[in-house]
Amino acid sequence: MAGATSPPADDLPCNQFVELVTDYLEGVLDSEWRHLVEGHLEICSGCRTVLAQWHEVLVLTGHLDEHDIDDLDPAVRHQLVTAFCRAYPPAP
Amino acid sequence: MADDFSNDEVLVRQLRRGDEAAFTWLVGRYDRALRRLALDFVATPAVADEVVGDTWLAVIEGIDRFEGRSSLKTWIYRILMNKAKTRGVREKRTVPFSSVRGAATGAGGDGEFATFDPDRFRPPDDPDWPGHWSSPPTPWQEQPVERLEAAETLAQVQSAIGALPANQRTVITLRDIRGFGSDEVCDLLGVSAGNQRVLLHRARAAVRRHLEMFFDPAVS
Numbered sequence: 001m002a003g004a005t006s007p008p009a010d011d012l013p014c015n016q017f018v019e020l021v022t023d024y025l026e027g028v029l030d031s032e033w034r035h036l037v038e039g040h041l042e043i044c045s046g047c048r049t050v051l052a053q054w055h056e057v058l059v060l061t062g063h064l065d066e067h068d069i070d071d072l073d074p075a076v077r078h079q080l081v082t083a084f085c086r087a088y089p090p091a092p
Numbered sequence: 093m094a095d096d097f098s099n100d101e102v103l104v105r106q107l108r109r110g111d112e113a114a115f116t117w118l119v120g121r122y123d124r125a126l127r128r129l130a131l132d133f134v135a136t137p138a139v140a141d142e143v144v145g146d147t148w149l150a151v152i153e154g155i156d157r158f159e160g161r162s163s164l165k166t167w168i169y170r171i172l173m174n175k176a177k178t179r180g181v182r183e184k185r186t187v188p189f190s191s192v193r194g195a196a197t198g199a200g201g202d203g204e205f206a207t208f209d210p211d212r213f214r215p216p217d218d219p220d221w222p223g224h225w226s227s228p229p230t231p232w233q234e235q236p237v238e239r240l241e242a243a244e245t246l247a248q249v250q251s252a253i254g255a256l257p258a259n260q261r262t263v264i265t266l267r268d269i270r271g272f273g274s275d276e277v278c279d280l281l282g283v284s285a286g287n288q289r290v291l292l293h294r295a296r297a298a299v300r301r302h303l304e305m306f307f308d309p310a311v312s
Binding site: 007013023028044050052056058060061062080085 | 107115233271
């Protein structure tokens with residue numbers, strides 16, 4: 001917004017943009033809203049930063065998955081596997 | 093060659109044959125995730141354990157009837173959700189997903205929600221740029237890459253998610269950690285698409301805020 005003295009008449013204010021980020025990324029905005037969002041992103045570096053941070057949150061959150069794998073109490077696992085083996089005795 | 097259990101067809105076939113390795117893999121993959129999810133719906137860890145145990149028994153008993161219309165993962169989660177919700181209702185501790193819309197519009201619930209502190213924007217009567225940034229966020233790209241991807245950062249994300257209200261935590265966990273699509277999450281939780289998005293947005297906003305404070309403690 002540097003340089004300009006006021007926003008375009010149809011500009012979406014930043015405080016409305018930030019409430020629409022998820023709807024925008026989910027692809028559920030109708031074409032009119034999407035146009036407003038994209039037009040605003042072109043002129044606003046602060047909101048481009050918000051969008052970039054939103055992506056970063058998604059990437060980092062996605063990394064958490066690996067923490068849950070192979071981290072199970074061996075006793076619980078044993079109990080369950082025993083139940084499974086009772087239900088499905090392996091073929092001779 | 094070892095079987096590729098991440099392929100549903102292989103996994104289901106081996107489970108039906110009574111392949112212990114397949115079941116061990118499955119439990120190792122999902123047990124903790126199921127337990128954590130169950131805790132959002134029932135009162136105590138002990139009850140969550142029961143719900144998860146019942147879920148695995150249902151999986152064992154039902155695998156022959158699994159038709160493959162959804163992924164095995166979705167099928168297991170659906171069993172878990174049904175069992176957890178039934179127990180939660182009995183204990184009067186269900187997550188009030190239905191009340192989110194009121195909360196989203198500021199009518200009660202957890203009160204006013206804002207993605208950013210309103211003070212970071214110019215006031216509505218600003219002569220030039222009403223509602224635009226007065227204190228815009230600083231790009232995280234300026235953080236060294238090592239810091240962005242450090243275990244410490246992930247721990248921050250984890251603790252931010254842990255501090256969320258249960259319904260937001262459930263939605264962000266299913267969507268952004270477990271990789272379910274929005275339709276699947278709506279189906280699993282019995283929540284409308286709009287409510288699901290509201291919960292997801294709030295959850296992501298909270299994680300973003302938490303990370304911002306971590307990267308730049310000067311931001312209040």
